[in-house]
Amino acid sequence: MPRPVEAVIHTEALAHNLRRARAAAPDAKVWAIVKANAYGHGIERAYAGLRGADGFALLDLDEAERVRALGWRGPVLLLEGCFEARDLETCSRLNLWHVVHHEAQIDMLAAHKTHTPHHVFLKLNSGMNRLGFRPAAYAHAWRRLSGLTQVDGIALMTHLSDADGPRGITDQLATFEAATRELPGERTLANSAATLRHAAWQRPISAPGGIDRVAADWVRPGIMVYGSSPDFPERSIADWGLQPTMSLRAQIIATQALKAGERVGYGGRFTAPRDMRIGVVACGYADGYPRVVPDGTPVLVGDLRTRLVGRVSMDMITVDLTPVPDAGVGSVATLWGRSPDGTVLAIDEIAHAAGTVGYELMCALAPRVPARAD
């Protein structure tokens, strides 16, 4: 028997969360962001839940190949564009749209020989200072692109750094608006946080050719589609009407009856305050469960919430069975996601206990954990 740990990818929850993004931005088209192997879910496993999207956006050419191999004929966008000249040949061959965020990518395009002109997304650095042309250079880059026979369409794009927080999007939106006001083309700005928190926000003026919502023509929801709240703990997935899409589950493989004062695991971090029973669960940091979480981190055993006690080991964790007296060897523990009977333990709670975000945990699901779609 294989080690009793698994990840379950919930197809219907992916589709639900995607519909939720659409409902938040009803006039926009929706990119399903499937970079990092669909945020750790596996592109092939997630595809059935995401095929209702208008396009797939990702970073790696091999991931683009995989999306095409699944039979997707619609738009595919490379979010960081091409890294070297021959990537453009792949774009021509697979009909990939690609971001253009610096001059060298325009040079590559200018030298590219193709019979099929490319659709590109010209990226503005509106203040995040990661990728994109500065506002003063943006129109020049647009004119260079529009003069190339290799290009037949230019969409306008930026990325928001603070859509999830108090600084908000006003400054970046104004920067984007000013830099793109005179330019034709579709627009895209919104990640999950902007889609949920700001997409319904109406601009006071509607300049010709301008945007009237941050949702614009395309939204780019990633994390919300994967059942994690972009602004936890301010709001949870329950608050946003989102469902978990990845469940990490493992069985209890041993129990121990502790006497008051006995200690558990490496370093004896947890000391039993009274006689109590603990369960040893077949999942540890080598499976992607974060080692840094403290005692008290929630765990579901069956449908009941209990807590981690003692340090996370490579292959095991230990949990308090006091609230679940019927649990024993073979009982199912859900480390995040949804129990087999549907009780939810949001990945955000575990991420928060680990001092990180849901993104990191789902992307770090270990390859040794067998995953299946349901």
Ligand SMILES: *Cc1c(COP(=O)(O)O)cnc(C)c1O
């Ligand atoms: C990853 C990414 C997104 C999605 O962001 P979420 O916070 O996961 O919604 C959107 N746009 C770009 C350019 C990205 O790289």
